[in-house]
Amino acid sequence: MKDLPAGATTIPVLEVENLSTVFATQDGAVHAVNGVSFDLRPGELLGVVGESGSGKSVTMMSLLKLLPMPPARIASGSVKLGGRDILTVSDAELREVRGGKVGFVFQDPMTSLNPVFTVGYQLMEPLREHMGLSKAEARRRAAELLGLVGIPSPEKRLEDYPHQFSGGMRQRVMIAIALACDPQVLIADEPTTALDVTIQAQILDLVKELRERLGMAIVWVTHDLGVVAGIADRVMVMYGGQVVEQAGVHALFEDPRHPYTRALLETLPDMDGGRSARLRSIPGQPPVLRDVPTACPFAPRCAHAFEQCHRANPPLEPVGEGHLVSCWWDYARTGTGPEENTHA
Amino acid sequence: MLTFTIRRLLLAIPTLLAISFIIFAILDLSPGDPTSQIPLTVPPEVREHIRTSLGLDEPFIVRYLLWLKQFFINEPLNILEEWTGYTFGDGDRLRISSWATRSPVVDLIVERLPQTLWVVGMSYVVGALIAIPIGVISAYKQYSWFDQVGTFVSMIGFSVPTFFTGLLLIVIFAVNLQWLPSIYDTTLRVTDWSSFVAQIKQMIMPTMVLALYNASQISRFMRASMLDNLNQDYVRTARAKGMKEKTVVLVHVLRNSLIPVVTVIALGVPQVFGGAIITEQIFKVNGLGQLLIIGIQGADIPLVQTLTFIFAVLIVLFNLVADILYGVLDPRIRYD
Numbered sequence: 001m002k003d004l005p006a007g008a009t010t011i012p013v014l015e016v017e018n019l020s021t022v023f024a025t026q027d028g029a030v031h032a033v034n035g036v037s038f039d040l041r042p043g044e045l046l047g048v049v050g051e052s053g054s055g056k057s058v059t060m061m062s063l064l065k066l067l068p069m070p071p072a073r074i075a076s077g078s079v080k081l082g083g084r085d086i087l088t089v090s091d092a093e094l095r096e097v098r099g100g101k102v103g104f105v106f107q108d109p110m111t112s113l114n115p116v117f118t119v120g121y122q123l124m125e126p127l128r129e130h131m132g133l134s135k136a137e138a139r140r141r142a143a144e145l146l147g148l149v150g151i152p153s154p155e156k157r158l159e160d161y162p163h164q165f166s167g168g169m170r171q172r173v174m175i176a177i178a179l180a181c182d183p184q185v186l187i188a189d190e191p192t193t194a195l196d197v198t199i200q201a202q203i204l205d206l207v208k209e210l211r212e213r214l215g216m217a218i219v220w221v222t223h224d225l226g227v228v229a230g231i232a233d234r235v236m237v238m239y240g241g242q243v244v245e246q247a248g249v250h251a252l253f254e255d256p257r258h259p260y261t262r263a264l265l266e267t268l269p270d271m272d273g274g275r276s277a278r279l280r281s282i283p284g285q286p287p288v289l290r291d292v293p294t295a296c297p298f299a300p301r302c303a304h305a306f307e308q309c310h311r312a313n314p315p316l317e318p319v320g321e322g323h324l325v326s327c328w329w330d331y332a333r334t335g336t337g338p339e340e341n342t343h344a
Numbered sequence: 345m346l347t348f349t350i351r352r353l354l355l356a357i358p359t360l361l362a363i364s365f366i367i368f369a370i371l372d373l374s375p376g377d378p379t380s381q382i383p384l385t386v387p388p389e390v391r392e393h394i395r396t397s398l399g400l401d402e403p404f405i406v407r408y409l410l411w412l413k414q415f416f417i418n419e420p421l422n423i424l425e426e427w428t429g430y431t432f433g434d435g436d437r438l439r440i441s442s443w444a445t446r447s448p449v450v451d452l453i454v455e456r457l458p459q460t461l462w463v464v465g466m467s468y469v470v471g472a473l474i475a476i477p478i479g480v481i482s483a484y485k486q487y488s489w490f491d492q493v494g495t496f497v498s499m500i501g502f503s504v505p506t507f508f509t510g511l512l513l514i515v516i517f518a519v520n521l522q523w524l525p526s527i528y529d530t531t532l533r534v535t536d537w538s539s540f541v542a543q544i545k546q547m548i549m550p551t552m553v554l555a556l557y558n559a560s561q562i563s564r565f566m567r568a569s570m571l572d573n574l575n576q577d578y579v580r581t582a583r584a585k586g587m588k589e590k591t592v593v594l595v596h597v598l599r600n601s602l603i604p605v606v607t608v609i610a611l612g613v614p615q616v617f618g619g620a621i622i623t624e625q626i627f628k629v630n631g632l633g634q635l636l637i638i639g640i641q642g643a644d645i646p647l648v649q650t651l652t653f654i655f656a657v658l659i660v661l662f663n664l665v666a667d668i669l670y671g672v673l674d675p676r677i678r679y680d
Contacts, residue, residue: 177585
């Protein structure tokens with residue numbers, strides 16, 4: 001692999017290559033994900049940021065084919081888990097990956113649990129399905145998992161229904177379900193977005209702690225850069241269904257290269273600023289992609305856009321140690337990027 | 345749940361009293377006279393005598409209170425006596441009797457209940473059993489040919505009246521093909537294999553006519569309810585856990601989808617007892633529906649009053665059953 005940060009020499013657990021997802025709608029196709037590539041090393045926490053509609057969640061769902069198909073269709077790409085492409089395996093093998101090797105935590109804990117089954121039942125399901133545990137064994141493990149995610153008196157709470165849990169507790173249950181079968185990868189799709197800030201902090205601490213104890217790799221999708229700064233090793237910024245910048249967490253915050261990343265960082269409220277400082281926003285709306293983009297998708301909202309930006313979609317190119325950017329302006333400014341284009 | 349049930353049962357008492365009063369008042373105000381079926385040669389003073397013997401000279405409120413006493417005290421005591429063999433009091437109580445046949449109304453009902461339960465009840469069970477899988481498959485494969493055909497057939501089944509489908513079946517299977525009898529023979533007793541086959545044969549057409557109607561209704565409910573649930577987040581969670589598609593649909597989605605459908609089915613049960621008035625007429629099934637029609641035609645007010653009131657009791661009762669089922673099926677609903 002190219003662009004490994006120093007010291008990271010292990011083989012990635014998850015390699016995503018050129019993934020594209022298209023939705024068929026009544027008004028024509030929507031290209032929600034366009035050629036996304038990234039990898040994830042064991043024990044690493046990759047933050048994925050971008051505003052609503054940037055294709056973060058669709059990318060994650062595509063990894064495990066969790067999107068309704070149709071209308072969704074994975075147009076190209078491969079998702080290699082331990083070297084096997086899980087987009088082409090049989091349904092039975094895919095089910096082994098889902099909930100077995102890859103755990104998934106969703107955004108809204110209020111609706112992500114089935115209201116008519118007890119938490120214990122829902123937690124025991126994957127244990128019995130993937131690990132072949134007996135009912136008694138699954139029960140013991142389920143109680144253990146609830147304890148692990150910090151739910152008091154776990155034995156008793158197995159009998160409770162989701163509506164008897166608070167939002168934060170439900171998200172802990174979701175995490176317990178995702179962790180049930182010791183996954184290699186945990187995908188958390190905006191797991192704290194629906195929770196209030198104090199609960200969010202608790203969940204973040206929990207995940208940090210669990211990651212140290214269990215050592216799985218985590219993909220953490222969020223639109224909150226503050227969250228990413230707190231927990232991620234590496235950050236991937238998405239816009240218009242593609243990766244616009246990828247870097248180690250320090251590199252990204254110290255030296256953001258893509259104008260979109262810069263703009264996102266500027267929207268963060270400044271704690272030292274005076275009271276009168278207004279919250280900043282990025283003008284404009286993210287694009288709805290009817291076609292595969294032939295220009296930089298951010299160009300219409302970009303202060304630095306020039307003629308080249310409207311003509312061709314910049315490739316994702318290494319610009320530094322483990323730092324990848326997809327921006328004509330940045331290539332021109334720093335003299336990096338693809339050889340044939342630097343003359344622009 | 346128990347306190348809820350008791351409270352609802354207590355609340356049912358004033359409701360039912362009000363209903364009984366309204367039914368009694370409407371029937372009393374309606375035109376028609378018990379002596380209207382008697383030949384015109386019978387002189388007026390004899391007619392008046394008949395009316396007096398039926399208690400029609402008493403004021404409205406007295407007749408109503410007497411009926412209440414007969415329905416709520418005399419008839420239950422009579423049933424109790426028959427079950428236990430004991431005699432309460434002197435055992436000489438006035439029962440509600442039909443003006444037309446002079447036999448106790450409750451006995452008439454008991455006599456006709458089995459036919460109605462067999463034919464109409466069976467059609468309800470068959471309808472629900474057909475409807476649930478159709479609704480599930482239609483929703484899961486929405487807009488597939490199966491769904492299109494299913495939706496079309498249920499639209500037909502729901503909008504074409506049973507007297508039309510009934511006659512159509514009679515023309516095809518009884519008149520042209522001569523496979524099935526067009527008239528339901530109530531005197532048939534199932535004693536051996538051939539009489540059992542005959543019983544099945546005569547039940548097929550009326551059962552199917554009503555089952556089509558019931559299935560059309562329930563399958564649409566089932567389909568809509570499944571569609572509501574198939575897009576829920578918890579379904580995605582179940583898939584993300586690596587559950588088999590069968591488990592996802594038939595355990596996670598179906599369990600949730602059945603909650604409203606089961607209550608709709610429960611609310612429909614009183615109609616079974618009410619009999620299918622038109623279908624029973626077409627196939628000459630002498631069930632409760634037919635009894636009601638005869639009662640109305642002969643201005644047999646005690647019969648109509650009692651039957652209608654029993655239907656009202658069943659409706660109130662099954663409303664309660666539906667509410668309790670809701671609480672049992674959906675853990676989010678608690679009545680405490």
